[in-house]
Amino acid sequence: xxxxxxxxxxxxxxxxxxxxxxxxxxxxxxxxxxxxxxxxxxxxxxxxxxxxxxxxxxxxxxxxxxxxxxxxxxxxxxxxxxxxxxxxxxxxxxxxxxxxxxxxxxxxxxxxxxxxxxxxxxxxxxxxxxxxxxxxxxxxxxxxxxxxxxxxxxxxxxxxxxx
Amino acid sequence: xxxxxxxxxxxxxxxxxxxxxxxxxxxxxxxxxxxxxxxxxxxxxxxxxxxxxxxxxxxxxxxxxxxxxxxxxxxxxxxxxxxxxxxxxxxxxxxxxxxxxxxxxxxxxxxxxxxxxxxxxxxxxxxxxxxxxxxxxxxxxxxxxxxxxxxxxxxxxxxxxxx
DNA sequence: CATGAAACACACTCCCG
DNA sequence: CGGGAGTGTGTTTCATG
Numbered sequence: 001x002x003x004x005x006x007x008x009x010x011x012x013x014x015x016x017x018x019x020x021x022x023x024x025x026x027x028x029x030x031x032x033x034x035x036x037x038x039x040x041x042x043x044x045x046x047x048x049x050x051x052x053x054x055x056x057x058x059x060x061x062x063x064x065x066x067x068x069x070x071x072x073x074x075x076x077x078x079x080x081x082x083x084x085x086x087x088x089x090x091x092x093x094x095x096x097x098x099x100x101x102x103x104x105x106x107x108x109x110x111x112x113x114x115x116x117x118x119x120x121x122x123x124x125x126x127x128x129x130x131x132x133x134x135x136x137x138x139x140x141x142x143x144x145x146x147x148x149x150x151x152x153x154x155x156x157x158x159x160x161x162x163x
Numbered sequence: 164x165x166x167x168x169x170x171x172x173x174x175x176x177x178x179x180x181x182x183x184x185x186x187x188x189x190x191x192x193x194x195x196x197x198x199x200x201x202x203x204x205x206x207x208x209x210x211x212x213x214x215x216x217x218x219x220x221x222x223x224x225x226x227x228x229x230x231x232x233x234x235x236x237x238x239x240x241x242x243x244x245x246x247x248x249x250x251x252x253x254x255x256x257x258x259x260x261x262x263x264x265x266x267x268x269x270x271x272x273x274x275x276x277x278x279x280x281x282x283x284x285x286x287x288x289x290x291x292x293x294x295x296x297x298x299x300x301x302x303x304x305x306x307x308x309x310x311x312x313x314x315x316x317x318x319x320x321x322x323x324x325x326x
Numbered sequence: 327c328a329t330g331a332a333a334c335a336c337a338c339t340c341c342c343g
Numbered sequence: 344c345g346g347g348a349g350t351g352t353g354t355t356t357c358a359t360g
Contacts, residue, residue: 006228053224145267153223
């Protein structure tokens with residue numbers, strides 16, 4: 001698993017900059033902008049997928065439109081923080097569909113979760129099933145999102161990489 | 164702006180369930196799985212885009228691979244919380260490339276940010292430019308992500324919608 | 327070794343039944 | 344909605360620098 005710096009040249013970055021925001025964009029269009037042929041652009045995209053720079057191409061859905069209008073940010077504090085305990089918790093989070101994102105972090109809390117649910121009742125059920133019944137969860141605090149100001153997986157690429 | 168419940172039938176949901184995780188998947192394949200023709204699947208996808216259920220199709224990049232190995236979760240507490248102040252802060256966040264996500268939330272903090280940076284120096288520079296110099300930012304706390312356990316924008320669709 | 331041009335295969339679009 | 348013809352895109356091959 002080698003997800004670290006695959007030496008990307010400036011062309012790769014310029015391609016990614018356009019492509020990551022809209023994968024429906026024809027390679028031909030990208031090629032025109034960066035000064036490359038269609039084939040060259042696609043070869044590079046294929047390589048970027050293979051080396052893991054592009055993890056996957058996904059569709060971003062509007063949570064409200066699919067019946068999940070509520071977003072919660074949850075800070076979880078664990079009791080035991082041995083490796084095995086952490087690993088177990090991580091795997092539990094991976095398997096929970098409500099957990100859209102999960103970060104293992106420094107600071108007061110051990111984990112930060114982004115949770116999407118259909119209703120507060122559903123959130124309550126989630127906390128019961130996922131947190132309250134876990135003996136190793138010492139405590140957690142919930143922040144309900146009043147607005148999703150900015151979302152997505154888009155990444156800010158360096159404007160001028162090494163030359 | 165009508166991003167609310169576009170009445171989705173079970174077929175739509177099953178299509179989305181597959182498509183949202185991999186937009187490269189041929190409509191033909193999806194059609195086989197849900198029992199629909201290629202054309203029907205594409206018609207539905209087009210409609211789902213038009214009504215805003217599908218917000219956009221994006222490529223998820225590996226942050227490390229593009230030189231942004233550090234993820235921080237930042238809880239920001241504002242001083243003045245009048246509408247104008249909130250709006251100004253939101254728009255600032257929208258414009259900052261390091262801010263990958265931003266939620267306006269209830270609870271102790273006013274905003275939760277997911278910030279991606281190349282180094283701790285870059286993070287320090289970010290806090291200076293984005294937070295410390297903002298007179299309306301009362302305080303903020305940073306949690307550095309030791310691991311991105313679960314990421315992405317994938318959403319858990321209801322397993323068995325109305326029949 | 328990466329590129330560009332062309333041939334090829336495949337996926338999407340549109341129209342009709 | 345399904346099926347087909349037409350179009351556009353992605354893929355492969357090959358010759359070139």
